Every structure is written in structure tokens, then in C-alpha cells.
Amino acid sequence: MGSRLEEFQEFRSRMNQRILDVDNRAIKRFFGVDTLTYEAGALDPRTKEMLGLVASMVLRCDDCISYHVIECKKEGVTDAELFDIFSVALVVGGSIVIPHLRRAVALLDELNAQEAK
Amino acid sequence: MGSRLEEFQEFRSRMNQRILDVDNRAIKRFFGVDTLTYEAGALDPRTKEMLGLVASMVLRCDDCISYHVIECKKEGVTDAELFDIFSVALVVGGSIVIPHLRRAVALLDELNAQEAK
Amino acid sequence: MGSRLEEFQEFRSRMNQRILDVDNRAIKRFFGVDTLTYEAGALDPRTKEMLGLVASMVLRCDDCISYHVIECKKEGVTDAELFDIFSVALVVGGSIVIPHLRRAVALLDELNAQEAK
Amino acid sequence: MGSRLEEFQEFRSRMNQRILDVDNRAIKRFFGVDTLTYEAGALDPRTKEMLGLVASMVLRCDDCISYHVIECKKEGVTDAELFDIFSVALVVGGSIVIPHLRRAVALLDELNAQEAK
Amino acid sequence: MGSRLEEFQEFRSRMNQRILDVDNRAIKRFFGVDTLTYEAGALDPRTKEMLGLVASMVLRCDDCISYHVIECKKEGVTDAELFDIFSVALVVGGSIVIPHLRRAVALLDELNAQEAK
Amino acid sequence: MGSRLEEFQEFRSRMNQRILDVDNRAIKRFFGVDTLTYEAGALDPRTKEMLGLVASMVLRCDDCISYHVIECKKEGVTDAELFDIFSVALVVGGSIVIPHLRRAVALLDELNAQEAK
Numbered sequence: 001m002g003s004r005l006e007e008f009q010e011f012r013s014r015m016n017q018r019i020l021d022v023d024n025r026a027i028k029r030f031f032g033v034d035t036l037t038y039e040a041g042a043l044d045p046r047t048k049e050m051l052g053l054v055a056s057m058v059l060r061c062d063d064c065i066s067y068h069v070i071e072c073k074k075e076g077v078t079d080a081e082l083f084d085i086f087s088v089a090l091v092v093g094g095s096i097v098i099p100h101l102r103r104a105v106a107l108l109d110e111l112n113a114q115e116a117k
Numbered sequence: 118m119g120s121r122l123e124e125f126q127e128f129r130s131r132m133n134q135r136i137l138d139v140d141n142r143a144i145k146r147f148f149g150v151d152t153l154t155y156e157a158g159a160l161d162p163r164t165k166e167m168l169g170l171v172a173s174m175v176l177r178c179d180d181c182i183s184y185h186v187i188e189c190k191k192e193g194v195t196d197a198e199l200f201d202i203f204s205v206a207l208v209v210g211g212s213i214v215i216p217h218l219r220r221a222v223a224l225l226d227e228l229n230a231q232e233a234k
Numbered sequence: 235m236g237s238r239l240e241e242f243q244e245f246r247s248r249m250n251q252r253i254l255d256v257d258n259r260a261i262k263r264f265f266g267v268d269t270l271t272y273e274a275g276a277l278d279p280r281t282k283e284m285l286g287l288v289a290s291m292v293l294r295c296d297d298c299i300s301y302h303v304i305e306c307k308k309e310g311v312t313d314a315e316l317f318d319i320f321s322v323a324l325v326v327g328g329s330i331v332i333p334h335l336r337r338a339v340a341l342l343d344e345l346n347a348q349e350a351k
Numbered sequence: 352m353g354s355r356l357e358e359f360q361e362f363r364s365r366m367n368q369r370i371l372d373v374d375n376r377a378i379k380r381f382f383g384v385d386t387l388t389y390e391a392g393a394l395d396p397r398t399k400e401m402l403g404l405v406a407s408m409v410l411r412c413d414d415c416i417s418y419h420v421i422e423c424k425k426e427g428v429t430d431a432e433l434f435d436i437f438s439v440a441l442v443v444g445g446s447i448v449i450p451h452l453r454r455a456v457a458l459l460d461e462l463n464a465q466e467a468k
Numbered sequence: 469m470g471s472r473l474e475e476f477q478e479f480r481s482r483m484n485q486r487i488l489d490v491d492n493r494a495i496k497r498f499f500g501v502d503t504l505t506y507e508a509g510a511l512d513p514r515t516k517e518m519l520g521l522v523a524s525m526v527l528r529c530d531d532c533i534s535y536h537v538i539e540c541k542k543e544g545v546t547d548a549e550l551f552d553i554f555s556v557a558l559v560v561g562g563s564i565v566i567p568h569l570r571r572a573v574a575l576l577d578e579l580n581a582q583e584a585k
Numbered sequence: 586m587g588s589r590l591e592e593f594q595e596f597r598s599r600m601n602q603r604i605l606d607v608d609n610r611a612i613k614r615f616f617g618v619d620t621l622t623y624e625a626g627a628l629d630p631r632t633k634e635m636l637g638l639v640a641s642m643v644l645r646c647d648d649c650i651s652y653h654v655i656e657c658k659k660e661g662v663t664d665a666e667l668f669d670i671f672s673v674a675l676v677v678g679g680s681i682v683i684p685h686l687r688r689a690v691a692l693l694d695e696l697n698a699q700e701a702k
Contacts, residue, residue: 443563
């Protein structure tokens with residue numbers, strides 16, 4: 001599954017660049033706002049990434065969940081904290097969130113295995 | 118609008134009690150899990166309420182948003198922090214969140230006006 | 235709240251008629267399919283109304299929930315059965331369903347009070 | 352209902368201003384992108400408002416639907432064209448859209464009655 | 469596709485166990501409530517599985533749909549009854565449900581082919 | 586990825602036929618209404634396909650997006666117009682739409698590469 005993660009990240013980077021190369025101001029600016037949103041403000045990036053993760057889980061978007069799990073790990077969010085975030089997503093969003101939870105935990109295990117090397 | 122807030126809280130408490138009086142184990146236990154989820158764990162209740170708020174906003178549920186704004190205020194979340202949470206919800210969830218943002222800010226203004234008395 | 239229920243039903247009937255008076259074939263036929271769907275087939279109308287109710291709850295549409303609670307009552311679905319339907323909606327859809335559950339139970343109480351007269 | 356429409360517009364303008372007065376760059380810029388999106392580009396504003404309307408209907412946001420119905424009328428979208436937009440929303444989004452359709456048509460009737468004066 | 473079904477079931481079991489092994493009370497209890505919900509109450513498990521299926525379809529979660537189609541078959545729900553459930557999901561949820569319907573029917577055909585062996 | 590597009594179209598056609606062969610009147614008629622909706626009315630099929638595309642994007646259904654991108658191309662919608670549609674979907678639906686936007690643009694590139702041959 002290591003290759004699946006790399007594929008996701010390669011496709012994500014390549015297509016984001018492809019989209020930003022298009023001459024469409026609204027889309028370009030939206031991407032700018034998206035980046036700005038997670039920068040330090042009244043809340044620090046760590047908390048903002050946790051917010052982005054729970055929002056992605058209740059809206060049930062696997063790619064968004066993967067992205068924010070990776071960012072949360074970079075910000076030093078622990079596994080126990082991640083499971084607390086997962087619990088809020090599960091209770092607010094219901095059992096329909098469970099398949100996404102399974103995939104999020106599989107990704108987390110993969111990230112932890114990479115780190116352990 | 119003070120009365121609207123009181124009405125919301127009175128209806129909420131009364132109907133929750135009405136529902137818990139029914140002999141349905143799954144519903145009772147679900148309410149129990151809901152309460153448990155926001156208690157201190159790896160994350161503190163303050164962070165968990167912020168997570169509950171952003172999840173409610175992207176799922177666009179006014180009553181849930183009202184509830185979590187009130188709880189966030191109780192946990193000492195500042196207005197500037199609340200607007201950071203709102204910004205994440207807006208960018209993740211899109212302009213469809215704006216009507217709920219307007220109502221959340223109106224509620225916040227009302228809560229602040231009550232405090233100022 | 236009796237008047238609120240009557241208002242809902244009057245507005246619903248009047249606007250449905252208004253919409254069907256418009257010369258738009260796709261909309262007219264969609265309304266026809268909608269009616270057909272709840273008629274007896276391999277499943278009886280009683281079961282189909284229960285399915286319509288749980289679908290409306292997880293999609294969080296108050297008017298649709300009200301309509302299907304009323305239809306379920308007409309089909310003889312008991313209160314205990316309704317709460318079982320509510321429990322499935324709650325667990326599948328999460329705590330975001332709770333505000334709609336409160337309003338559904340308030341409507342149910344109102345319908346039962348009318349019957350008891 | 353004329354007053355309901357005015358109330359909606361007054362609350363919308365006042366709260367948007369209130370939100371833009373807050374010192375939160377991500378929210379301010381999001382509002383800027385939102386405005387930019389409906390300006391003339393490869394598609395004209397008339398087509399973009401129609402797109403905004405159908406998107407609001409399938410996401411089932413009454414305030415957004417009201418806003419885009421008003422803007423579509425300003426752009427000269429006819430009633431027959433509006434009902435074609437409604438039909439796409441209905442078929443893509445399902446019967447769960449119907450309560451919003453009823454309210455959209457009630458608003459349209461109100462706008463047409465005002466014009467007829 | 470037989471292997472796809474086995475893969476789904478193997479991944480589902482393995483990750484559910486992985487998640488339950490984590491020391492997070494809210495998640496553990498949520499899984500408990502989820503199991504409890506489909507047990508016999510005022511409604512029998514057969515009806516509850518049908519409710520779970522229609523809820524999963526309108527929320528458009530392929531894994532949840534697969535799970536409930538399998539459980540419905542175990543409870544003796546016939547193909548004609550399944551298609552009646554699908555019709556309610558389709559009409560309530562709209563054409564956006566169709567891709568999930570196609571995959572649900574493909575799974576059903578696969579399950580029937582296995583039985584026929 | 587050429588084969589992925591062909592696979593999608595083959596699976597789509599085959600399963601649609603499989604579903605229409607079933608004796609379920611509501612499903613058959615729903616498919617009929619779905620076809621009718623995109624035929625010329627007050628709006629031409631080109632505009633209707635654009636509406637179908639934006640609705641599919643904000644509801645985040647990849648198969649529906651693929652289908653409508655293909656139909657838009659057949660109706661002569663240009664790439665610049667498609668990106669304007671994408672911008673409306675992005676702003677209304679939020680960053681949660683971005684993964685679907687990436688896949689939509691990848692499909693568009695594939696379709697353009699086929700045409701260029």
C-alpha cells in the first residue's frame with residue numbers, strides 16, 4: 001500500500017499544478033484561500049489541521065481525510081488525539097463514517113510503519 | 118431574539134428528556150455515547166467542542182451549530198478563535214455554509230450582548 | 235402547534251398543485267414516479283413508508299420526515315416501531331440527526347394528542 | 352410574505368457586512384472569490400446564476416436558492432427556464448428536493464406579483 | 469469480482485478489529501450501539517436491515533450498501549423486495565444514486581451466482 | 586487510463602440494461618424521467634448538461650461528473666466554459682470538491698488527447 005500513498009500524493013500534486021496552470025481566476029484564488037485558511041491565526045496550524053480532518057470525515061471524502069491525517073501527523077498530533085478526532089466524526093456523522101474510518105486507520109498504520117523504519 | 122435562544126434551549130431540553138423517557142435502548146445508548154464523546158480524553162473538552170462546531174457547520178445543522186457555539190463560549194473559546202473555526206468550515210464546506218455562518222454570528226452577537234449586561 | 239401542522243399540509247397541497255399546473259413534463263412525471271414508488275409492489279405500502287421515513291431522516295429534511303411520519307401512522311405503524319426507525323436513522327446518520335428527531339417526536343406527540351380527542 | 356422577503360434581504364446584507372467587518376483574512380477573501388465567480392468569464396453571468404441555482408437546490412439550502420432565484424430573474428431568466436432548472440435539480444437530487452422546490456416557487460410567485468404591480 | 473467481495477469482507481473485519489483494539493471508549497461504545505440497533509426490537513432484524521440499506525443508499529456509501537445487501541439476503545429479503553428498496557432510494561435520493569445502484573445490483577448478481585453454485 | 590474510461594462506459598451501459606430488464610415500474614419510469622430531463626425544453630440540451638455537471642460536482646459523484654463532462658463535450662462546451670462550471674462547483678461546494686475536480690480534469694485531458702489523435 002506504500003505505492004498507493006505515493007500514487008495519491010503524485011496525482012494530487014500533478015493535477016493541482018495542472019489546474020493552477022489554467023487561466024481561471026476564481027479557481028486560482030480559491031486555492032489561495034484554501035492555503036491561507038490553515039496558516040497561523042487566532043488558532044495555530046495544528047488545531048486548524050484537526051478541524052480540517054474532522055470536517056473531511058463527516059463530509060466523507062477519503063482524499064481529504066488522507067491529506068489531513070498526513071498534515072496532522074506533521075503537526076505532531078498523536079495517535080490517541082487522532083482517535084479522539086475520529087470519535088467526534090463518528091458520533092456527529094454516524095455509522096456511515098465507518099468505512100472512511102477504516103481507511104483512515106489503515107493509512108495511519110502505513111504512515112507509522114514508514115516512520116518506524 | 119433573546120427569547121428565540123431561550124425557546125431553542127427549552128425545546129431542546131424538554132424533547133431530549135421526552136426521547137430518553139422512551140424505552141428504546143439504542144437511542145438511549147446513542148445519547149450516552151454522544152455525551153461521552155465530548156468529555157476529556159487525549160483531547161480536552163475545549164478542543165472537542167471546536168471539532169463539534171466545525172463538523173456541525175459543514176453538515177449545515179443550525180441547531181447543532183448553536184449548541185456548539187454556546188459550549189465553545191463556556192470553554193473560553195474567543196471570538197477570534199470562533200471566526201478561525203468558521204473560516205475552516207467555510208472553505209471546506211463552500212458558500213453553501215454562508216447562511217449558517219450568518220445565523221451563527223447573529224447568535225454569537227446575542228450571547229456577547231447578554232454577557233455584557 | 236396544531237395550526238403549524240395544518241399550515242404545513244395546506245402549503246404542501248397548494249404548492250404541489252401549483253407546480254403540477256406548470257407545463258413541465260419532467261417535473262410532472264417525477265411527481266408521478268414519486269407517487270407510484272410507495273404503492274404496493276413486492277413490499278407493501280406500510281414497509282415502503284417506513285423506508286421513506288428513514289431515508290428522509292438521514293437526509294435531514296423536516297418536511298419529508300413530517301410527511302412520512304403522518305403516512306406511517308395512517309399505515310398503522312406503532313410508536314414503538316417508529317422509535318426503532320428513529321434509532322436506525324440516528325445511528326446511521328449520527329448526532330446531526332438529533333434536532334430532526336426532536337421535531338419528529340414533537341409532531342408524533344401532536345398527532346397522538348389529536349387522535350386521543 | 353412580502354415582508355419575509357425583505358427580512359431575508361435585510362438580514363443577509365446586515366450580517367454579511369458584520370462578517371466582513373471582522374479581521375479574518377480567509378473569510379474576507381472567500382467572500383471576494385464568491386463574488387468573482389459569478390462575473391463574466393467564458394460563461395456569462397446569466398448562465399453562471401443558473402448554475403448557482405441548480406447547485407443550491409441539490410444541496411438544499413433555502414437561502415441560497417432564494418438568492419439565486421432573485422439573481423436569475425434580474426438576469427432575465429424566464430419562468431419556463433427556471434422550471435427547467437428546477438427539473439434538473441429534482442431529478443438529480445430526488446424527492447428530498449421537493450420541499451425546497453415548493454418554497455422556491457412560492458418565492459417566484461411573490462417576485463412576479465411584485466413586478467406586476 | 470468474487471475476490472473483490474472477499475477482499476472487502478476481509479478488510480472490513482480486520483480493520484474493525486484493529487479499531488476496537490484501540491483504547492477509545494466513545495468509538496468502542498459507538499460500535500456497540502451500531503450492533504444493538506439492528507437486533508430485534510419492535511421491528512424485526514429483517515425490517516431493520518432493509519431500513520439500513522435504504523439509508524445507506526440515499527447517503528451514497530458503497531461499503532455500507534454492500535454490507536446491508538449481504539445482510540438483507542441473509543434475512544431472506546427477495547430480489548424483488550430489494551429492487552423495491554432500491555426504487556425508494558432512487559426516488560428519494562435522485563439520479564445521483566444511480567452509480568451506487570449499478571454497483572449494488574452487480575454485487576447482488578455476484579451473491580446470487582455464488583448461491584447457485 | 587483510456588481503458589478506465591472504456592471500462593466505466595461498458596459497466597455503465599451493461600448495468601443500466603440489467604436494471605431496466607427488471608420488472609420494477611418505479612425504477613423504469615425514473616430512468617425515463619432522467620432521460621427526458623435533459624431533452625430540449627425552455628433550455629437547450631447544452632445548458633441542461635452544464636446544469637447536470639455542476640449539480641453532480643457539488644454532490645460529489647465521480648461517475649455522474651464523468652458522464653456529464655462527456656455529454657458537455659459532445660454538446661460543444663469548451664474547456665474554458667468547463668472550468669467556469671468547475672469554479673461555480675468549487676465555490677458553492679467548497680474544498681471538499683477538489684479531489685473530484687482533479688479527477689474531472691484528468692478525464693478531460695484524456696478526452697482531449699483522444700480527440701487529438
